[in-house]
Amino acid sequence: MKTQRRDILKAFAAGIVGIAGLGFANKVKADAVHITGESAIKNRYPEEPVKFTKLGNLIFASGFICLPHEGPRTLENHTKVAMGKLEAALKEAGSSLDKLHRVTAWIDDPANYFPLNAPYAAAFPGGRRKGNRSCMAVSPGNIPGNSMVAFDAIARV
Amino acid sequence: MKLKRRAVLKGVLASAAGIGLTQIASAKSLPAYHEAGGVVNSQEIPMFSAFTKYENLVFISGIGCHEGPKTIENHTKVVMRDLKKAIEAAGSSMSKVLKCYAYVDDIANVDGMNKVYDAAWPKGKMPARTCIAVAKGGIPGASLCEVDAICYI
Missing domain, CATH: 1.20.5 (Single alpha-helices involved in coiled-coils or other helix-helix interfaces)
Incomplete structure:
Protein backbone atom coordinates (compact mmCIF):
# COMPACT_ATOMS: atom_id res chain seq x y z
CA MET A 1 0.00 0.00 0.00
CA LYS A 2 2.83 2.33 0.93
CA THR A 3 4.73 1.59 -2.30
CA GLN A 4 1.51 2.02 -4.29
CA ARG A 5 0.95 5.47 -2.83
CA ARG A 6 4.59 6.32 -3.40
CA ASP A 7 4.39 5.20 -7.00
CA ILE A 8 1.24 7.23 -7.58
CA LEU A 9 2.84 10.29 -5.99
CA LYS A 10 5.97 9.81 -8.08
CA ALA A 11 3.93 9.54 -11.27
CA PHE A 12 1.92 12.61 -10.26
CA ALA A 13 5.09 14.55 -9.51
CA ALA A 14 6.62 13.44 -12.80
CA GLY A 15 3.47 14.63 -14.53
CA ILE A 16 3.61 18.04 -12.90
CA VAL A 17 7.28 18.44 -13.70
CA GLY A 18 6.57 17.41 -17.27
CA ILE A 19 3.83 20.00 -17.57
CA ALA A 20 6.12 22.62 -16.08
CA GLY A 21 8.33 21.91 -19.08
CA LEU A 22 11.48 21.18 -17.15
CA GLY A 23 11.99 18.03 -19.20
CA PHE A 24 12.55 15.52 -16.38
CA ALA A 25 9.70 13.32 -17.57
CA ASN A 26 11.32 12.65 -20.94
CA LYS A 27 14.40 10.91 -19.58
CA VAL A 28 14.33 7.24 -18.69
CA LYS A 29 15.02 7.86 -15.02
CA ALA A 30 15.99 5.31 -12.42
CA ASP A 31 12.79 5.95 -10.48
CA ALA A 32 10.55 5.83 -13.57
CA VAL A 33 7.64 3.49 -13.01
CA HIS A 34 8.34 -0.09 -14.12
CA ILE A 35 5.19 -1.79 -15.34
CA THR A 36 4.79 -5.44 -16.27
CA GLY A 37 1.90 -6.20 -18.61
CA GLU A 38 0.95 -9.75 -17.70
CA SER A 39 -1.79 -11.63 -19.49
CA ALA A 40 -4.98 -12.32 -17.54
CA ILE A 41 -4.41 -16.07 -17.74
CA LYS A 42 -1.07 -17.14 -16.25
CA ASN A 43 1.28 -19.58 -17.96
CA ARG A 44 -0.02 -19.10 -21.45
CA TYR A 45 2.95 -20.81 -23.10
CA PRO A 46 3.66 -21.23 -26.00
CA GLU A 47 2.51 -17.63 -25.93
CA GLU A 48 4.44 -15.43 -23.51
CA PRO A 49 2.73 -14.81 -20.13
CA VAL A 50 4.16 -11.30 -19.98
CA LYS A 51 3.03 -9.23 -22.98
CA PHE A 52 5.24 -6.21 -22.38
CA THR A 53 7.27 -4.32 -19.82
CA LYS A 54 7.58 -0.58 -19.59
CA LEU A 55 10.14 1.72 -18.03
CA GLY A 56 9.08 5.35 -18.04
CA ASN A 57 8.09 5.89 -21.67
CA LEU A 58 10.09 2.99 -23.12
CA ILE A 59 8.17 -0.20 -23.96
CA PHE A 60 9.58 -3.68 -24.62
CA ALA A 61 7.00 -6.04 -26.13
CA SER A 62 7.37 -9.83 -26.09
CA GLY A 63 7.40 -12.00 -29.20
CA PHE A 64 3.92 -12.62 -30.62
CA ILE A 65 2.94 -15.70 -32.60
CA CYS A 66 -0.05 -17.30 -34.31
CA LEU A 67 -1.31 -20.54 -32.74
CA PRO A 68 -2.57 -23.57 -34.72
CA HIS A 69 -6.22 -22.96 -33.84
CA GLU A 70 -6.09 -19.32 -34.95
CA GLY A 71 -6.89 -19.78 -38.65
CA PRO A 72 -5.30 -21.27 -41.78
CA ARG A 73 -1.57 -21.88 -41.90
CA THR A 74 -0.75 -19.21 -44.44
CA LEU A 75 1.81 -16.43 -44.22
CA GLU A 76 -0.93 -13.82 -44.64
CA ASN A 77 -3.05 -15.17 -41.80
CA HIS A 78 -0.16 -15.79 -39.43
CA THR A 79 1.26 -12.31 -40.00
CA LYS A 80 -2.16 -10.72 -39.56
CA VAL A 81 -2.84 -12.58 -36.29
CA ALA A 82 0.64 -12.10 -34.79
CA MET A 83 0.84 -8.40 -35.72
CA GLY A 84 -2.71 -7.97 -34.36
CA LYS A 85 -1.55 -9.33 -31.01
CA LEU A 86 1.50 -7.05 -31.06
CA GLU A 87 -0.71 -4.06 -31.81
CA ALA A 88 -3.07 -4.97 -28.96
CA ALA A 89 -0.17 -5.25 -26.51
CA LEU A 90 1.27 -1.89 -27.63
CA LYS A 91 -2.14 -0.27 -27.20
CA GLU A 92 -2.44 -1.72 -23.71
CA ALA A 93 0.99 -0.28 -22.92
CA GLY A 94 -0.12 3.16 -24.12
CA SER A 95 1.63 3.04 -27.49
CA SER A 96 0.71 2.03 -31.05
CA LEU A 97 2.24 0.74 -34.28
CA ASP A 98 2.86 4.40 -35.17
CA LYS A 99 5.32 4.81 -32.32
CA LEU A 100 7.73 1.99 -32.97
CA HIS A 101 11.49 2.16 -32.70
CA ARG A 102 12.18 -1.35 -33.81
CA VAL A 103 10.47 -4.60 -34.76
CA THR A 104 12.30 -7.93 -34.83
CA ALA A 105 10.66 -10.50 -37.09
CA TRP A 106 11.27 -14.23 -37.32
CA ILE A 107 10.03 -16.45 -40.12
CA ASP A 108 10.28 -20.22 -40.27
CA ASP A 109 11.23 -20.40 -43.95
CA PRO A 110 13.83 -18.21 -45.70
CA ALA A 111 11.68 -18.35 -48.84
CA ASN A 112 9.11 -16.22 -46.99
CA TYR A 113 11.42 -13.22 -46.61
CA PHE A 114 10.04 -11.16 -49.51
CA PRO A 115 6.47 -12.54 -49.33
CA LEU A 116 6.35 -11.35 -45.69
CA ASN A 117 6.55 -7.71 -46.71
CA ALA A 118 3.01 -7.35 -48.09
CA PRO A 119 1.06 -8.76 -45.11
CA TYR A 120 3.52 -7.03 -42.73
CA ALA A 121 2.87 -3.60 -44.30
CA ALA A 122 -0.87 -4.31 -44.36
CA ALA A 123 -0.82 -4.75 -40.58
CA PHE A 124 0.14 -1.10 -40.06
CA PRO A 125 -2.48 1.66 -39.94
CA GLY A 126 -2.57 3.21 -43.39
CA GLY A 127 -1.19 0.00 -44.92
CA ARG A 128 2.41 1.27 -44.87
CA ARG A 129 5.16 -0.28 -42.80
CA LYS A 130 6.83 2.01 -40.29
CA GLY A 131 10.05 1.96 -38.35
CA ASN A 132 13.04 -0.30 -38.75
CA ARG A 133 12.96 -4.09 -38.75
CA SER A 134 15.35 -6.97 -38.35
CA CYS A 135 14.15 -10.19 -39.98
CA MET A 136 15.61 -13.65 -39.45
CA ALA A 137 14.64 -17.11 -40.71
CA VAL A 138 14.85 -20.16 -38.45
CA SER A 139 14.35 -23.84 -39.29
CA PRO A 140 10.76 -25.04 -39.86
CA GLY A 141 8.87 -25.60 -36.60
CA ASN A 142 11.38 -23.66 -34.50
CA ILE A 143 9.04 -20.82 -33.61
CA PRO A 144 6.98 -21.77 -30.52
CA GLY A 145 3.47 -22.97 -31.30
CA ASN A 146 4.69 -23.97 -34.78
CA SER A 147 3.98 -20.41 -35.88
CA MET A 148 5.19 -19.25 -39.29
CA VAL A 149 6.12 -15.86 -37.86
CA ALA A 150 7.01 -14.08 -34.63
CA PHE A 151 7.21 -10.33 -34.03
CA ASP A 152 8.42 -8.32 -31.07
CA ALA A 153 8.97 -4.60 -30.68
CA ILE A 154 10.60 -1.75 -28.84
CA ALA A 155 8.31 1.26 -28.75
CA ARG A 156 7.61 4.45 -26.85
CA VAL A 157 4.60 5.89 -25.18
CA MET B 1 7.34 43.31 4.56
CA ALA B 32 26.08 10.25 -23.67
CA TYR B 33 27.02 8.22 -20.62
CA HIS B 34 27.90 5.00 -22.41
CA GLU B 35 29.91 2.43 -20.53
CA ALA B 36 31.01 -0.98 -21.72
CA GLY B 37 32.21 -3.58 -19.23
CA GLY B 38 33.69 -7.05 -19.12
CA VAL B 39 35.22 -7.17 -22.58
CA VAL B 40 35.67 -10.78 -23.72
CA ASN B 41 38.62 -11.53 -25.96
CA SER B 42 39.00 -14.39 -28.36
CA GLN B 43 42.46 -15.03 -29.78
CA GLU B 44 43.50 -11.65 -28.36
CA ILE B 45 40.82 -9.85 -30.33
CA PRO B 46 38.00 -8.14 -28.39
CA MET B 47 34.78 -9.95 -29.33
CA PHE B 48 32.07 -8.35 -27.21
CA SER B 49 31.36 -6.65 -23.91
CA ALA B 50 29.62 -8.59 -21.17
CA PHE B 51 27.41 -5.56 -20.68
CA THR B 52 26.92 -2.00 -21.91
CA LYS B 53 25.16 0.80 -20.11
CA TYR B 54 23.48 3.95 -21.28
CA GLU B 55 22.10 6.31 -18.64
CA ASN B 56 20.31 3.77 -16.43
CA LEU B 57 19.64 1.16 -19.12
CA VAL B 58 21.82 -1.97 -19.08
CA PHE B 59 22.22 -4.44 -21.95
CA ILE B 60 23.60 -7.85 -20.95
CA SER B 61 25.17 -10.12 -23.57
CA GLY B 62 23.79 -13.61 -24.12
CA ILE B 63 24.86 -16.25 -21.65
CA GLY B 64 25.11 -19.97 -22.43
CA CYS B 65 26.06 -23.04 -20.42
CA HIS B 66 29.32 -24.88 -20.88
CA GLU B 67 29.36 -27.14 -17.80
CA GLY B 68 27.54 -30.01 -16.14
CA PRO B 69 25.18 -32.66 -17.54
CA LYS B 70 23.77 -31.94 -20.97
CA THR B 71 20.13 -31.63 -19.98
CA ILE B 72 17.91 -28.62 -20.61
CA GLU B 73 17.11 -28.31 -16.89
CA ASN B 74 20.77 -28.14 -15.95
CA HIS B 75 21.70 -25.84 -18.80
CA THR B 76 18.87 -23.43 -17.99
CA LYS B 77 19.76 -23.53 -14.29
CA VAL B 78 23.37 -22.60 -15.06
CA VAL B 79 22.36 -19.94 -17.57
CA MET B 80 19.93 -18.25 -15.17
CA ARG B 81 22.50 -18.43 -12.37
CA ASP B 82 25.18 -16.80 -14.51
CA LEU B 83 22.70 -14.28 -15.91
CA LYS B 84 21.79 -13.25 -12.37
CA LYS B 85 25.49 -12.79 -11.59
CA ALA B 86 26.00 -10.67 -14.71
CA ILE B 87 22.89 -8.56 -14.02
CA GLU B 88 23.96 -7.90 -10.45
CA ALA B 89 27.57 -7.21 -11.46
CA ALA B 90 26.26 -4.47 -13.75
CA GLY B 91 24.40 -2.87 -10.84
CA SER B 92 20.89 -4.07 -11.66
CA SER B 93 18.76 -6.89 -10.19
CA MET B 94 16.40 -9.68 -11.24
CA SER B 95 13.41 -7.50 -10.37
CA LYS B 96 14.56 -4.82 -12.82
CA VAL B 97 14.75 -6.80 -16.03
CA LEU B 98 12.66 -5.50 -18.92
CA LYS B 99 13.28 -7.88 -21.82
CA CYS B 100 14.97 -11.21 -22.44
CA TYR B 101 15.71 -13.18 -25.56
CA ALA B 102 15.75 -16.93 -24.93
CA TYR B 103 17.23 -19.29 -27.48
CA VAL B 104 17.03 -23.10 -27.40
CA ASP B 105 18.64 -25.45 -29.84
CA ASP B 106 15.61 -27.77 -29.89
CA ILE B 107 11.99 -26.55 -29.89
CA ALA B 108 11.01 -29.60 -27.83
CA ASN B 109 13.11 -28.21 -24.96
CA VAL B 110 11.10 -25.01 -24.52
CA ASP B 111 8.82 -26.51 -21.85
CA GLY B 112 11.81 -27.84 -19.91
CA MET B 113 13.49 -24.46 -20.11
CA ASN B 114 10.35 -22.59 -19.03
CA LYS B 115 10.07 -24.54 -15.78
CA VAL B 116 13.50 -23.38 -14.67
CA TYR B 117 13.28 -19.96 -16.33
CA ASP B 118 9.99 -18.99 -14.66
CA ALA B 119 11.34 -19.86 -11.21
CA ALA B 120 14.28 -17.46 -11.60
CA TRP B 121 12.17 -14.30 -11.52
CA PRO B 122 10.68 -12.53 -8.48
CA LYS B 123 6.88 -12.66 -8.36
CA GLY B 124 5.25 -10.13 -10.66
CA LYS B 125 8.55 -9.02 -12.15
CA MET B 126 8.93 -11.30 -15.13
CA PRO B 127 10.44 -9.58 -18.14
CA ALA B 128 8.93 -9.54 -21.61
CA ARG B 129 10.48 -12.31 -23.71
CA THR B 130 10.95 -13.60 -27.21
CA CYS B 131 11.76 -17.30 -27.37
CA ILE B 132 13.11 -18.89 -30.54
CA ALA B 133 14.61 -22.30 -31.38
CA VAL B 134 17.75 -22.25 -33.49
CA ALA B 135 19.26 -25.03 -35.58
CA LYS B 136 20.77 -27.91 -33.59
CA GLY B 137 24.17 -26.94 -32.28
CA GLY B 138 23.49 -23.33 -33.29
CA ILE B 139 24.10 -21.85 -29.87
CA PRO B 140 27.83 -21.13 -29.54
CA GLY B 141 29.71 -23.50 -27.22
CA ALA B 142 27.23 -26.36 -27.74
CA SER B 143 24.88 -24.90 -25.14
CA LEU B 144 21.27 -26.12 -25.06
CA CYS B 145 19.98 -22.63 -24.32
CA GLU B 146 21.05 -19.01 -24.14
CA VAL B 147 19.40 -16.01 -22.50
CA ASP B 148 20.27 -12.33 -22.71
CA ALA B 149 18.71 -9.36 -20.90
CA ILE B 150 17.87 -5.67 -21.04
CA CYS B 151 17.53 -4.26 -17.54
CA TYR B 152 17.94 -0.99 -15.68
CA ILE B 153 19.62 0.42 -12.62
Missing part, protein backbone atom coordinates in the same frame (compact mmCIF):
# COMPACT_ATOMS: atom_id res chain seq x y z
CA LYS B 2 6.20 43.84 0.98
CA LEU B 3 9.79 44.26 -0.20
CA LYS B 4 10.84 41.11 1.62
CA ARG B 5 8.05 39.02 0.02
CA ARG B 6 8.94 40.40 -3.39
CA ALA B 7 12.58 39.54 -2.86
CA VAL B 8 11.73 36.01 -1.78
CA LEU B 9 9.44 35.55 -4.80
CA LYS B 10 12.12 36.88 -7.12
CA GLY B 11 14.58 34.48 -5.59
CA VAL B 12 12.27 31.51 -6.06
CA LEU B 13 11.47 32.46 -9.65
CA ALA B 14 15.13 32.99 -10.45
CA SER B 15 16.09 29.59 -9.11
CA ALA B 16 13.17 27.93 -10.91
CA ALA B 17 14.18 29.66 -14.14
CA GLY B 18 17.76 28.67 -13.49
CA ILE B 19 16.75 25.04 -13.06
CA GLY B 20 14.56 25.29 -16.15
CA LEU B 21 17.35 26.77 -18.23
CA THR B 22 19.95 24.26 -17.14
CA GLN B 23 17.45 21.49 -17.85
CA ILE B 24 16.80 22.80 -21.35
CA ALA B 25 20.51 23.16 -21.88
CA SER B 26 21.28 19.65 -20.72
CA ALA B 27 18.30 18.16 -22.59
CA LYS B 28 19.64 19.55 -25.85
CA SER B 29 23.18 18.28 -25.34
CA LEU B 30 22.54 15.09 -23.36
CA PRO B 31 25.88 13.72 -22.18
Whole structure:
Protein backbone atom coordinates (compact mmCIF):
# COMPACT_ATOMS: atom_id res chain seq x y z
CA MET A 1 0.00 0.00 0.00
CA LYS A 2 2.83 2.33 0.93
CA THR A 3 4.73 1.59 -2.30
CA GLN A 4 1.51 2.02 -4.29
CA ARG A 5 0.95 5.47 -2.83
CA ARG A 6 4.59 6.32 -3.40
CA ASP A 7 4.39 5.20 -7.00
CA ILE A 8 1.24 7.23 -7.58
CA LEU A 9 2.84 10.29 -5.99
CA LYS A 10 5.97 9.81 -8.08
CA ALA A 11 3.93 9.54 -11.27
CA PHE A 12 1.92 12.61 -10.26
CA ALA A 13 5.09 14.55 -9.51
CA ALA A 14 6.62 13.44 -12.80
CA GLY A 15 3.47 14.63 -14.53
CA ILE A 16 3.61 18.04 -12.90
CA VAL A 17 7.28 18.44 -13.70
CA GLY A 18 6.57 17.41 -17.27
CA ILE A 19 3.83 20.00 -17.57
CA ALA A 20 6.12 22.62 -16.08
CA GLY A 21 8.33 21.91 -19.08
CA LEU A 22 11.48 21.18 -17.15
CA GLY A 23 11.99 18.03 -19.20
CA PHE A 24 12.55 15.52 -16.38
CA ALA A 25 9.70 13.32 -17.57
CA ASN A 26 11.32 12.65 -20.94
CA LYS A 27 14.40 10.91 -19.58
CA VAL A 28 14.33 7.24 -18.69
CA LYS A 29 15.02 7.86 -15.02
CA ALA A 30 15.99 5.31 -12.42
CA ASP A 31 12.79 5.95 -10.48
CA ALA A 32 10.55 5.83 -13.57
CA VAL A 33 7.64 3.49 -13.01
CA HIS A 34 8.34 -0.09 -14.12
CA ILE A 35 5.19 -1.79 -15.34
CA THR A 36 4.79 -5.44 -16.27
CA GLY A 37 1.90 -6.20 -18.61
CA GLU A 38 0.95 -9.75 -17.70
CA SER A 39 -1.79 -11.63 -19.49
CA ALA A 40 -4.98 -12.32 -17.54
CA ILE A 41 -4.41 -16.07 -17.74
CA LYS A 42 -1.07 -17.14 -16.25
CA ASN A 43 1.28 -19.58 -17.96
CA ARG A 44 -0.02 -19.10 -21.45
CA TYR A 45 2.95 -20.81 -23.10
CA PRO A 46 3.66 -21.23 -26.00
CA GLU A 47 2.51 -17.63 -25.93
CA GLU A 48 4.44 -15.43 -23.51
CA PRO A 49 2.73 -14.81 -20.13
CA VAL A 50 4.16 -11.30 -19.98
CA LYS A 51 3.03 -9.23 -22.98
CA PHE A 52 5.24 -6.21 -22.38
CA THR A 53 7.27 -4.32 -19.82
CA LYS A 54 7.58 -0.58 -19.59
CA LEU A 55 10.14 1.72 -18.03
CA GLY A 56 9.08 5.35 -18.04
CA ASN A 57 8.09 5.89 -21.67
CA LEU A 58 10.09 2.99 -23.12
CA ILE A 59 8.17 -0.20 -23.96
CA PHE A 60 9.58 -3.68 -24.62
CA ALA A 61 7.00 -6.04 -26.13
CA SER A 62 7.37 -9.83 -26.09
CA GLY A 63 7.40 -12.00 -29.20
CA PHE A 64 3.92 -12.62 -30.62
CA ILE A 65 2.94 -15.70 -32.60
CA CYS A 66 -0.05 -17.30 -34.31
CA LEU A 67 -1.31 -20.54 -32.74
CA PRO A 68 -2.57 -23.57 -34.72
CA HIS A 69 -6.22 -22.96 -33.84
CA GLU A 70 -6.09 -19.32 -34.95
CA GLY A 71 -6.89 -19.78 -38.65
CA PRO A 72 -5.30 -21.27 -41.78
CA ARG A 73 -1.57 -21.88 -41.90
CA THR A 74 -0.75 -19.21 -44.44
CA LEU A 75 1.81 -16.43 -44.22
CA GLU A 76 -0.93 -13.82 -44.64
CA ASN A 77 -3.05 -15.17 -41.80
CA HIS A 78 -0.16 -15.79 -39.43
CA THR A 79 1.26 -12.31 -40.00
CA LYS A 80 -2.16 -10.72 -39.56
CA VAL A 81 -2.84 -12.58 -36.29
CA ALA A 82 0.64 -12.10 -34.79
CA MET A 83 0.84 -8.40 -35.72
CA GLY A 84 -2.71 -7.97 -34.36
CA LYS A 85 -1.55 -9.33 -31.01
CA LEU A 86 1.50 -7.05 -31.06
CA GLU A 87 -0.71 -4.06 -31.81
CA ALA A 88 -3.07 -4.97 -28.96
CA ALA A 89 -0.17 -5.25 -26.51
CA LEU A 90 1.27 -1.89 -27.63
CA LYS A 91 -2.14 -0.27 -27.20
CA GLU A 92 -2.44 -1.72 -23.71
CA ALA A 93 0.99 -0.28 -22.92
CA GLY A 94 -0.12 3.16 -24.12
CA SER A 95 1.63 3.04 -27.49
CA SER A 96 0.71 2.03 -31.05
CA LEU A 97 2.24 0.74 -34.28
CA ASP A 98 2.86 4.40 -35.17
CA LYS A 99 5.32 4.81 -32.32
CA LEU A 100 7.73 1.99 -32.97
CA HIS A 101 11.49 2.16 -32.70
CA ARG A 102 12.18 -1.35 -33.81
CA VAL A 103 10.47 -4.60 -34.76
CA THR A 104 12.30 -7.93 -34.83
CA ALA A 105 10.66 -10.50 -37.09
CA TRP A 106 11.27 -14.23 -37.32
CA ILE A 107 10.03 -16.45 -40.12
CA ASP A 108 10.28 -20.22 -40.27
CA ASP A 109 11.23 -20.40 -43.95
CA PRO A 110 13.83 -18.21 -45.70
CA ALA A 111 11.68 -18.35 -48.84
CA ASN A 112 9.11 -16.22 -46.99
CA TYR A 113 11.42 -13.22 -46.61
CA PHE A 114 10.04 -11.16 -49.51
CA PRO A 115 6.47 -12.54 -49.33
CA LEU A 116 6.35 -11.35 -45.69
CA ASN A 117 6.55 -7.71 -46.71
CA ALA A 118 3.01 -7.35 -48.09
CA PRO A 119 1.06 -8.76 -45.11
CA TYR A 120 3.52 -7.03 -42.73
CA ALA A 121 2.87 -3.60 -44.30
CA ALA A 122 -0.87 -4.31 -44.36
CA ALA A 123 -0.82 -4.75 -40.58
CA PHE A 124 0.14 -1.10 -40.06
CA PRO A 125 -2.48 1.66 -39.94
CA GLY A 126 -2.57 3.21 -43.39
CA GLY A 127 -1.19 0.00 -44.92
CA ARG A 128 2.41 1.27 -44.87
CA ARG A 129 5.16 -0.28 -42.80
CA LYS A 130 6.83 2.01 -40.29
CA GLY A 131 10.05 1.96 -38.35
CA ASN A 132 13.04 -0.30 -38.75
CA ARG A 133 12.96 -4.09 -38.75
CA SER A 134 15.35 -6.97 -38.35
CA CYS A 135 14.15 -10.19 -39.98
CA MET A 136 15.61 -13.65 -39.45
CA ALA A 137 14.64 -17.11 -40.71
CA VAL A 138 14.85 -20.16 -38.45
CA SER A 139 14.35 -23.84 -39.29
CA PRO A 140 10.76 -25.04 -39.86
CA GLY A 141 8.87 -25.60 -36.60
CA ASN A 142 11.38 -23.66 -34.50
CA ILE A 143 9.04 -20.82 -33.61
CA PRO A 144 6.98 -21.77 -30.52
CA GLY A 145 3.47 -22.97 -31.30
CA ASN A 146 4.69 -23.97 -34.78
CA SER A 147 3.98 -20.41 -35.88
CA MET A 148 5.19 -19.25 -39.29
CA VAL A 149 6.12 -15.86 -37.86
CA ALA A 150 7.01 -14.08 -34.63
CA PHE A 151 7.21 -10.33 -34.03
CA ASP A 152 8.42 -8.32 -31.07
CA ALA A 153 8.97 -4.60 -30.68
CA ILE A 154 10.60 -1.75 -28.84
CA ALA A 155 8.31 1.26 -28.75
CA ARG A 156 7.61 4.45 -26.85
CA VAL A 157 4.60 5.89 -25.18
CA MET B 1 7.34 43.31 4.56
CA LYS B 2 6.20 43.84 0.98
CA LEU B 3 9.79 44.26 -0.20
CA LYS B 4 10.84 41.11 1.62
CA ARG B 5 8.05 39.02 0.02
CA ARG B 6 8.94 40.40 -3.39
CA ALA B 7 12.58 39.54 -2.86
CA VAL B 8 11.73 36.01 -1.78
CA LEU B 9 9.44 35.55 -4.80
CA LYS B 10 12.12 36.88 -7.12
CA GLY B 11 14.58 34.48 -5.59
CA VAL B 12 12.27 31.51 -6.06
CA LEU B 13 11.47 32.46 -9.65
CA ALA B 14 15.13 32.99 -10.45
CA SER B 15 16.09 29.59 -9.11
CA ALA B 16 13.17 27.93 -10.91
CA ALA B 17 14.18 29.66 -14.14
CA GLY B 18 17.76 28.67 -13.49
CA ILE B 19 16.75 25.04 -13.06
CA GLY B 20 14.56 25.29 -16.15
CA LEU B 21 17.35 26.77 -18.23
CA THR B 22 19.95 24.26 -17.14
CA GLN B 23 17.45 21.49 -17.85
CA ILE B 24 16.80 22.80 -21.35
CA ALA B 25 20.51 23.16 -21.88
CA SER B 26 21.28 19.65 -20.72
CA ALA B 27 18.30 18.16 -22.59
CA LYS B 28 19.64 19.55 -25.85
CA SER B 29 23.18 18.28 -25.34
CA LEU B 30 22.54 15.09 -23.36
CA PRO B 31 25.88 13.72 -22.18
CA ALA B 32 26.08 10.25 -23.67
CA TYR B 33 27.02 8.22 -20.62
CA HIS B 34 27.90 5.00 -22.41
CA GLU B 35 29.91 2.43 -20.53
CA ALA B 36 31.01 -0.98 -21.72
CA GLY B 37 32.21 -3.58 -19.23
CA GLY B 38 33.69 -7.05 -19.12
CA VAL B 39 35.22 -7.17 -22.58
CA VAL B 40 35.67 -10.78 -23.72
CA ASN B 41 38.62 -11.53 -25.96
CA SER B 42 39.00 -14.39 -28.36
CA GLN B 43 42.46 -15.03 -29.78
CA GLU B 44 43.50 -11.65 -28.36
CA ILE B 45 40.82 -9.85 -30.33
CA PRO B 46 38.00 -8.14 -28.39
CA MET B 47 34.78 -9.95 -29.33
CA PHE B 48 32.07 -8.35 -27.21
CA SER B 49 31.36 -6.65 -23.91
CA ALA B 50 29.62 -8.59 -21.17
CA PHE B 51 27.41 -5.56 -20.68
CA THR B 52 26.92 -2.00 -21.91
CA LYS B 53 25.16 0.80 -20.11
CA TYR B 54 23.48 3.95 -21.28
CA GLU B 55 22.10 6.31 -18.64
CA ASN B 56 20.31 3.77 -16.43
CA LEU B 57 19.64 1.16 -19.12
CA VAL B 58 21.82 -1.97 -19.08
CA PHE B 59 22.22 -4.44 -21.95
CA ILE B 60 23.60 -7.85 -20.95
CA SER B 61 25.17 -10.12 -23.57
CA GLY B 62 23.79 -13.61 -24.12
CA ILE B 63 24.86 -16.25 -21.65
CA GLY B 64 25.11 -19.97 -22.43
CA CYS B 65 26.06 -23.04 -20.42
CA HIS B 66 29.32 -24.88 -20.88
CA GLU B 67 29.36 -27.14 -17.80
CA GLY B 68 27.54 -30.01 -16.14
CA PRO B 69 25.18 -32.66 -17.54
CA LYS B 70 23.77 -31.94 -20.97
CA THR B 71 20.13 -31.63 -19.98
CA ILE B 72 17.91 -28.62 -20.61
CA GLU B 73 17.11 -28.31 -16.89
CA ASN B 74 20.77 -28.14 -15.95
CA HIS B 75 21.70 -25.84 -18.80
CA THR B 76 18.87 -23.43 -17.99
CA LYS B 77 19.76 -23.53 -14.29
CA VAL B 78 23.37 -22.60 -15.06
CA VAL B 79 22.36 -19.94 -17.57
CA MET B 80 19.93 -18.25 -15.17
CA ARG B 81 22.50 -18.43 -12.37
CA ASP B 82 25.18 -16.80 -14.51
CA LEU B 83 22.70 -14.28 -15.91
CA LYS B 84 21.79 -13.25 -12.37
CA LYS B 85 25.49 -12.79 -11.59
CA ALA B 86 26.00 -10.67 -14.71
CA ILE B 87 22.89 -8.56 -14.02
CA GLU B 88 23.96 -7.90 -10.45
CA ALA B 89 27.57 -7.21 -11.46
CA ALA B 90 26.26 -4.47 -13.75
CA GLY B 91 24.40 -2.87 -10.84
CA SER B 92 20.89 -4.07 -11.66
CA SER B 93 18.76 -6.89 -10.19
CA MET B 94 16.40 -9.68 -11.24
CA SER B 95 13.41 -7.50 -10.37
CA LYS B 96 14.56 -4.82 -12.82
CA VAL B 97 14.75 -6.80 -16.03
CA LEU B 98 12.66 -5.50 -18.92
CA LYS B 99 13.28 -7.88 -21.82
CA CYS B 100 14.97 -11.21 -22.44
CA TYR B 101 15.71 -13.18 -25.56
CA ALA B 102 15.75 -16.93 -24.93
CA TYR B 103 17.23 -19.29 -27.48
CA VAL B 104 17.03 -23.10 -27.40
CA ASP B 105 18.64 -25.45 -29.84
CA ASP B 106 15.61 -27.77 -29.89
CA ILE B 107 11.99 -26.55 -29.89
CA ALA B 108 11.01 -29.60 -27.83
CA ASN B 109 13.11 -28.21 -24.96
CA VAL B 110 11.10 -25.01 -24.52
CA ASP B 111 8.82 -26.51 -21.85
CA GLY B 112 11.81 -27.84 -19.91
CA MET B 113 13.49 -24.46 -20.11
CA ASN B 114 10.35 -22.59 -19.03
CA LYS B 115 10.07 -24.54 -15.78
CA VAL B 116 13.50 -23.38 -14.67
CA TYR B 117 13.28 -19.96 -16.33
CA ASP B 118 9.99 -18.99 -14.66
CA ALA B 119 11.34 -19.86 -11.21
CA ALA B 120 14.28 -17.46 -11.60
CA TRP B 121 12.17 -14.30 -11.52
CA PRO B 122 10.68 -12.53 -8.48
CA LYS B 123 6.88 -12.66 -8.36
CA GLY B 124 5.25 -10.13 -10.66
CA LYS B 125 8.55 -9.02 -12.15
CA MET B 126 8.93 -11.30 -15.13
CA PRO B 127 10.44 -9.58 -18.14
CA ALA B 128 8.93 -9.54 -21.61
CA ARG B 129 10.48 -12.31 -23.71
CA THR B 130 10.95 -13.60 -27.21
CA CYS B 131 11.76 -17.30 -27.37
CA ILE B 132 13.11 -18.89 -30.54
CA ALA B 133 14.61 -22.30 -31.38
CA VAL B 134 17.75 -22.25 -33.49
CA ALA B 135 19.26 -25.03 -35.58
CA LYS B 136 20.77 -27.91 -33.59
CA GLY B 137 24.17 -26.94 -32.28
CA GLY B 138 23.49 -23.33 -33.29
CA ILE B 139 24.10 -21.85 -29.87
CA PRO B 140 27.83 -21.13 -29.54
CA GLY B 141 29.71 -23.50 -27.22
CA ALA B 142 27.23 -26.36 -27.74
CA SER B 143 24.88 -24.90 -25.14
CA LEU B 144 21.27 -26.12 -25.06
CA CYS B 145 19.98 -22.63 -24.32
CA GLU B 146 21.05 -19.01 -24.14
CA VAL B 147 19.40 -16.01 -22.50
CA ASP B 148 20.27 -12.33 -22.71
CA ALA B 149 18.71 -9.36 -20.90
CA ILE B 150 17.87 -5.67 -21.04
CA CYS B 151 17.53 -4.26 -17.54
CA TYR B 152 17.94 -0.99 -15.68
CA ILE B 153 19.62 0.42 -12.62
